[in-house]
Amino acid sequence: MHIPDGYLSPLTCIITYAAALPLWVIAFRKLKEKLDEQTLPLIASLSALSFIIMMFNIPIPGGTSGHAVGASLIAILFGPWVASLCVSLVLLIQALIFGDGGITTFAANALAMGFMASFSTYYIYRFFERKAFAPFISGWVGIVSASTMVAVILGIQPLIASSEGKPLYFPFGLDLAIPAVIGSHMLFFGVVEGIFTLIAYRYIVSNKLLKGVSA
Amino acid sequence: MKKLAYPLLFIFILLPLGLISENPAWAEWENEYYHDILGFIPEGIQNAFALPSIIPDYSLGGLNDVVSYYLSGIVGIVLIFGIFYLFGKKIAR
Numbered sequence: 599m600h601i602p603d604g605y606l607s608p609l610t611c612i613i614t615y616a617a618a619l620p621l622w623v624i625a626f627r628k629l630k631e632k633l634d635e636q637t638l639p640l641i642a643s644l645s646a647l648s649f650i651i652m653m654f655n656i657p658i659p660g661g662t663s664g665h666a667v668g669a670s671l672i673a674i675l676f677g678p679w680v681a682s683l684c685v686s687l688v689l690l691i692q693a694l695i696f697g698d699g700g701i702t703t704f705a706a707n708a709l710a711m712g713f714m715a716s717f718s719t720y721y722i723y724r725f726f727e728r729k730a731f732a733p734f735i736s737g738w739v740g741i742v743s744a745s746t747m748v749a750v751i752l753g754i755q756p757l758i759a760s761s762e763g764k765p766l767y768f769p770f771g772l773d774l775a776i777p778a779v780i781g782s783h784m785l786f787f788g789v790v791e792g793i794f795t796l797i798a799y800r801y802i803v804s805n806k807l808l809k810g811v812s813a
Numbered sequence: 814m815k816k817l818a819y820p821l822l823f824i825f826i827l828l829p830l831g832l833i834s835e836n837p838a839w840a841e842w843e844n845e846y847y848h849d850i851l852g853f854i855p856e857g858i859q860n861a862f863a864l865p866s867i868i869p870d871y872s873l874g875g876l877n878d879v880v881s882y883y884l885s886g887i888v889g890i891v892l893i894f895g896i897f898y899l900f901g902k903k904i905a906r
């Protein structure tokens with residue numbers, strides 16, 4: 599799901615940065631409110647866990663691979679703003695140090711894997727709060743929502759940026775991007791995120807690693 | 814603290830499992846892929862803005878894949894904890 603540099607038209611990059619900047623400012627304020635001696639080690643650890651979990655590339659049929667994100671776990675424990683900012687930080691490190699995801703596309707990636715995943719997770723979690731499967735289903739929805747955003751952003755590129763019939767940036771349209779990206783996340787990576795979120799959430803609750811969160 | 818650190822350490826030890834996949838992610842192909850499929854490489858992809866990465870694709874030139882992957886993991890974790898440590902200091906003031 600990490601969109602590389604060169605895959606999105608300059609206009610897409612500008613719009614995604616313009617949309618993400620104010621959201622990052624709000625998210626930073628929310629993070630400041632939540633950080634204290636008790637939450638800081640846990641939020642930092644879950645961010646590190648998000649980074650690590652994205653390194654587990656899972657091969658799937660069809661010759662591609664993917665991974666979970668870890669945004670959902672942070673979103674249900676600390677809210678969607680904190681989760682969005684933590685995942686954005688992870689994505690920034692991946693882009694700058696490891697060339698995983700582009701710099702020009704960082705905002706698009708942060709909107710999808712950060713904000714989209716976190717907010718969709720959070721509201722689905724709220725909806726099913728008292729159910730045992732809530733962390734699973736909200737994790738699954740988070741990843742599938744993020745992948746939907748990525749598929750649409752990629753799939754519209756040939757429509758908005760072509761020259762003499764040749765696409766200038768990402769060349770495949772929505773007809774290919776939507777089934778490939780959303781389908782694989784519905785069937786595989788969303789399930790992985792759901793299972794991960796469920797196990798990790800149960801572990802954190804049963805070991806009382808965060809005050810105020812109970813089963 | 815141990816209850817937090819131990820599972821993290823366990824997951825970290827499993828990190829080389831992430832190297833099993835030979836498959837690239839969908840839409841994260843090498844440029845040659847476009848050449849093979851489309852007969853051309855889209856201009857924007859060919860001339861993409863690129864900063865030289867410090868550890869491109871989590872591999873440190875010359876080092877064994879598994880060692881590189883572990884080191885990449887450590888670099889990422891140290892950076893994340895470092896940034897949160899600085900946040901914490903700034904907020905405490």
